[in-house]
Amino acid sequence: MTDATAGPDVKTGPTPDNAIREAEAASGPVLAADGTPLKRSLQRALRREKMRALMLISPLLIFILVTFIAPIADMLFRSVENQSVSETLPRTVVALKDWDYNSGEAPDEDVFAAFYVDMIEAEEFKIHTRLGTRLNYEHTGISSLFRQTGRAVGRFDTDEYTDAFVDLNEAWEDPVTWLNLMQVSGIEDVLPETASAWQSWSRIVEENNDVLAEEEPEDFLYTTLYRDLMANGDAVASFEGDEAALLQEAAAAVGEWEPVSLKEQFLDIDEDWADPEIWGTIQAFSPNYTPGYFLNSVDLQMTADGISAQPENQRIYLLLFKRTLFMSLMIMGSCILLGYPVAYLLSNLPMRVSNVLMILVLLPFWTSLLVRTSAWKVLLQQQGVINDILVWLGIVADSNRLVMINNQFGTIVAMTHILLPFMILPLYSVMKTIPPSYVRAAKSLGATNWTAFWRVYFPQSVPGIGAGSILVFILAIGYYITPELVGGTTGTFISNRIAYHISSSLNWGLAAALGTILLAVVLVLYWVYDKIVGIDNVSLG
Amino acid sequence: MVSDAANGAFVEFDRVQKSYDGETLVVKDLNLSIGKGEFLTMLGPSGSGKTTCLMMLAGFETATHGEIRLGGQEINNIPPHKRGIGMVFQNYALFPHMTVAENLAFPLEVRKMGKSEREEKVKRALDMVQMGSFGGRRPAQLSGGQQQRIALARALVFEAELVLMDEPLGALDKQLREHMQFEIKHIADNLGITVVYVTHDQTEALTMSDRVAVFNDGRIQQLDPPDVLYEEPQNSFVAQFIGENNTLSGKVTKMENGRAEVTLDDGEVIDTVPVNVNAVGDKTLVSIRPERVEFNKDRLAPDAHTLKAEVLEFVYMGDIYRTRLRVAGKDDFIVKTRNAPDQRRLQAGEMLEIGWRPQDCRALDA
Ligand SMILES: Nc1ncnc2c1ncn2[C@@H]1O[C@H](COP(=O)(O)OP(=O)(O)OP(=O)(O)O)[C@@H](O)[C@H]1O
Ligand SMILES: [Mg+2]
Numbered sequence: 001m002t003d004a005t006a007g008p009d010v011k012t013g014p015t016p017d018n019a020i021r022e023a024e025a026a027s028g029p030v031l032a033a034d035g036t037p038l039k040r041s042l043q044r045a046l047r048r049e050k051m052r053a054l055m056l057i058s059p060l061l062i063f064i065l066v067t068f069i070a071p072i073a074d075m076l077f078r079s080v081e082n083q084s085v086s087e088t089l090p091r092t093v094v095a096l097k098d099w100d101y102n103s104g105e106a107p108d109e110d111v112f113a114a115f116y117v118d119m120i121e122a123e124e125f126k127i128h129t130r131l132g133t134r135l136n137y138e139h140t141g142i143s144s145l146f147r148q149t150g151r152a153v154g155r156f157d158t159d160e161y162t163d164a165f166v167d168l169n170e171a172w173e174d175p176v177t178w179l180n181l182m183q184v185s186g187i188e189d190v191l192p193e194t195a196s197a198w199q200s201w202s203r204i205v206e207e208n209n210d211v212l213a214e215e216e217p218e219d220f221l222y223t224t225l226y227r228d229l230m231a232n233g234d235a236v237a238s239f240e241g242d243e244a245a246l247l248q249e250a251a252a253a254v255g256e257w258e259p260v261s262l263k264e265q266f267l268d269i270d271e272d273w274a275d276p277e278i279w280g281t282i283q284a285f286s287p288n289y290t291p292g293y294f295l296n297s298v299d300l301q302m303t304a305d306g307i308s309a310q311p312e313n314q315r316i317y318l319l320l321f322k323r324t325l326f327m328s329l330m331i332m333g334s335c336i337l338l339g340y341p342v343a344y345l346l347s348n349l350p351m352r353v354s355n356v357l358m359i360l361v362l363l364p365f366w367t368s369l370l371v372r373t374s375a376w377k378v379l380l381q382q383q384g385v386i387n388d389i390l391v392w393l394g395i396v397a398d399s400n401r402l403v404m405i406n407n408q409f410g411t412i413v414a415m416t417h418i419l420l421p422f423m424i425l426p427l428y429s430v431m432k433t434i435p436p437s438y439v440r441a442a443k444s445l446g447a448t449n450w451t452a453f454w455r456v457y458f459p460q461s462v463p464g465i466g467a468g469s470i471l472v473f474i475l476a477i478g479y480y481i482t483p484e485l486v487g488g489t490t491g492t493f494i495s496n497r498i499a500y501h502i503s504s505s506l507n508w509g510l511a512a513a514l515g516t517i518l519l520a521v522v523l524v525l526y527w528v529y530d531k532i533v534g535i536d537n538v539s540l541g
Numbered sequence: 542m543v544s545d546a547a548n549g550a551f552v553e554f555d556r557v558q559k560s561y562d563g564e565t566l567v568v569k570d571l572n573l574s575i576g577k578g579e580f581l582t583m584l585g586p587s588g589s590g591k592t593t594c595l596m597m598l599a600g601f602e603t604a605t606h607g608e609i610r611l612g613g614q615e616i617n618n619i620p621p622h623k624r625g626i627g628m629v630f631q632n633y634a635l636f637p638h639m640t641v642a643e644n645l646a647f648p649l650e651v652r653k654m655g656k657s658e659r660e661e662k663v664k665r666a667l668d669m670v671q672m673g674s675f676g677g678r679r680p681a682q683l684s685g686g687q688q689q690r691i692a693l694a695r696a697l698v699f700e701a702e703l704v705l706m707d708e709p710l711g712a713l714d715k716q717l718r719e720h721m722q723f724e725i726k727h728i729a730d731n732l733g734i735t736v737v738y739v740t741h742d743q744t745e746a747l748t749m750s751d752r753v754a755v756f757n758d759g760r761i762q763q764l765d766p767p768d769v770l771y772e773e774p775q776n777s778f779v780a781q782f783i784g785e786n787n788t789l790s791g792k793v794t795k796m797e798n799g800r801a802e803v804t805l806d807d808g809e810v811i812d813t814v815p816v817n818v819n820a821v822g823d824k825t826l827v828s829i830r831p832e833r834v835e836f837n838k839d840r841l842a843p844d845a846h847t848l849k850a851e852v853l854e855f856v857y858m859g860d861i862y863r864t865r866l867r868v869a870g871k872d873d874f875i876v877k878t879r880n881a882p883d884q885r886r887l888q889a890g891e892m893l894e895i896g897w898r899p900q901d902c903r904a905l906d907a
Pocket of ligand 2: 707
């Protein structure tokens with residue numbers, strides 16, 4: 001026995017590792033020939049290469065950022081974004097802060113006054129319908145309420161104020177008077193509502209390409225002026241800017257006038273404005289960001305007094321999520337069951353035969369998805385080929401043909417067919433790398449065919465199953481076209497609902513929230529899979 | 542240890558043929574008897590059918606024709622897992638997803654052996670190959686030589702009486718290979734098992750085997766113990782394949798009392814032992830081992846034929862000198878001499894007379 005091989009693990013003599021260890025053991029950093037630390041000069045030498053590599057991949061990087069990262073970020077943002085309430089009704093949102101939904105009563109006059117100005121401006125810019133649509137997701141009926149109110153808000157009885165002011169002094173009719181008054185610094189402390197309404201007014205005038213100095217002020221300005229004069233009598237009395245006299249004259253007079261209740265004006269349009277639910281909804285969705293879409297996605301809703309379950313007949317999303325998961329798992333399972341033997345066969349046949357078979361496996365890839373799905377319709381429908389054959393064979397009665405399409409069964413069959421190659425290919429490439437000598441060795445050691453397969457071959461093919469399963473499952477969970485075509489009502493996926501919200505109901509926020517949840521579910525499953533199977537046990541060959 | 546092939550043969554190939562494609566025979570008419578406890582090596586160039594023979598014996602390939610017997614019983618139709626033959630594969634085929642101990646326990650488990658007995662046997666097998674402390678490792682965490690030991694232990698752990706090894710040392714470096722050759726031989730002798738060993742390393746075949754079967758072109762060219770194989774090759778293929786060999790071509794010009802006189806292509810006449818030449822006029826290749834060539838006149842037999850030779854190249858190799866000569870018009874004639882104190886170092890360009898004992902010079906088929 002020679003010395004060098006005496007002990008299997010004893011290494012004598014220097015190895016490359018030894019050299020490194022010795023170098024590290026020496027005190028201080030290793031220096032290059034010119035005295036700079038070796039690490040730094042290595043970095044410098046590599047920087048150019050790194051820059052060049054970065055430049056080479058930059059088109060791809062930009063492409064991925066633009067087409068992949070950005071849409072996902074946008075989706076995440078949209079799923080919580082809720083600025084339309086506070087943008088459309090800024091004054092109302094502020095005024096509603098002090099209102100308590102639980103009082104069970106509609107808000108007071110101040111809120112309606114703020115709402116009046118907000119609606120005037122929103123109507124002018126036609127954004128009140130958008131807001132109506134948005135809030136309609138949360139409370140059915142709001143959309144038409146807003147549309148109706150938008151039409152009526154310009155014809156309120158507030159012209160009584162206008163007439164009263166003009167009767168008091170002709171100057172109130174002159175836009176220049178207003179312009180002068182509003183240019184006084186500190187006016188927003190004296191006439192806060194008027195100043196705020198004036199800003200809306202100037203935006204409206206500008207939108208219509210008119211000139212402020214020429215446009216007759218509208219009723220709502222007189223209304224806010226009236227309210228300010230009534231509320232801030234003291235401040236007006238000590239006011240000393242342009243038009244101070246005019247203002248003080250009016251302030252002295254307003255007390256005599258008959259007030260016009262804005263609340264009643266709104267109630268005249270629709271009694272619903274007295275409903276605290278409406279105002280509760282507006283209040284609940286005042287913040288710029290809302291969990292509302294996510295709550296909807298899990299069959300909850302955000303109401304004025306907290307989170308509650310959706311009404312029974314509107315709970316669909318949890319069911320859809322469960323169904324999507326269940327059916328994706330079924331599809332994955334049937335892909336494993338069908339794909340494993342095929343992949344096994346492919347990898348054990350002679351090259352020439354397996355190449356031909358491989359073409360058959362890939363054939364579905366070369367046919368249009370729609371054609372394949374439609375083919376399943378032809379096969380599975382009640383007057384379809386399979387039912388015909390079964391009836392002809394006498395297995396099912398003609399009156400009792402099987403329903404195999406437009407339900408879960410049809411979706412699972414069609415999608416298994418479509419996704420099967422994604423299972424077979426990774427399985428095949430993994431099996432291809434398992435040398436036949438393993439099974440032979442197992443047999444020579446006394447294992448039966450089954451034992452050799454189950455104890456030796458199968459464990460080594462598990463990475464292929466893992467890769468195929470992840471691929472199929474993730475593709476299935478987000479699949480859209482096939483369930484849409486053959487899913488009927490019981491076989492549709494969550495993705496069909498997402499598509500509906502994107503293209504039909506235009507509730508993009510909810511679609512984004514559903515999509516985000518789907519993404520999170522996939523990531524969580526991936527994580528679980530990693531914990532249980534280990535992602536390094538996944539191999540594409 | 543070499544038992545008589547004729548009676549009590551343990552493994553027998555009887556007129557076995559094998560074809561994969563139905564067109565060419567990869568194994569042609571194989572007849573081979575292996576005695577119990579024998580260490581038999583199949584040696585031959587690549588593609589000569591060694592692995593095929595081994596696979597037929599193990600049951601992974603079916604013989605196209607003929608009978609294979611193990612312990613007197615025909616095994617042609619017995620599936621591999623019932624043959625009870627241990628096997629060491631070329632790439633070891635250790636199951637990567639099992640630890641070393643699990644690999645070794647596998648054949649015992651499928652034989653439904655109890656846990657304690659299993660563990661004991663695994664431990665003994667590991668100790669036998671000096672890998673006692675490696676039971677918990679995965680095959681990927683072992684060096685080539687260590688994997689080789691485990692593969693050997695696994696083939697032996699279920700007490701197979703016949704162990705087949707297909708180039709088990711092919712992947713190891715020279716030093717480790719020599720060491721493992723010794724160890725395999727040692728273990729095989731200790732356990733008294735029968736080994737059929739495939740290699741195309743002739744040194745390995747010569748040092749380990751009781752008998753060597755030299756394969757070429759699907760046939761056994763010669764089946765003999767190593768010394769006979771080396772010193773008395775039966776045909777020119779074996780002579781060329783085993784060890785270094787000088788050949789000179791010529792024609793038999795005289796045959797008498799066990800001698801054949803051969804006239805070489807350039808007209809020189811030499812004495813030879815006829816091995817497979819039959820008659821005067823046969824073409825022949827004359828074979829002489831390089832270490833049997835003598836150029837010191839004092840050591841040559843007085844009646845020996847001598848040939849003129851010119852020294853072309855002298856190579857110092859430590860323990861021996863290797864000299865290349867031009868002899869009878871051929872310039873690849875090698876002479877090997879021991880590096881002894883009285884040995885002369887030849888100079889390139891020197892002219893010599895060389896000769897040999899007639900019995901060292903064998904006339905083989907051309
Ligand atoms: N599965 C197979 N199908 C078809 N031909 C085969 C197959 N296995 C081997 N052959 C052919 O049979 C012949 C003998 O092969 P074999 O593997 O027995 O050679 P070998 O002596 O073991 O060679 P090596 O030393 O290279 O391992 C070769 O020509 C080979 O091409
Ligand atoms: Mg071989």
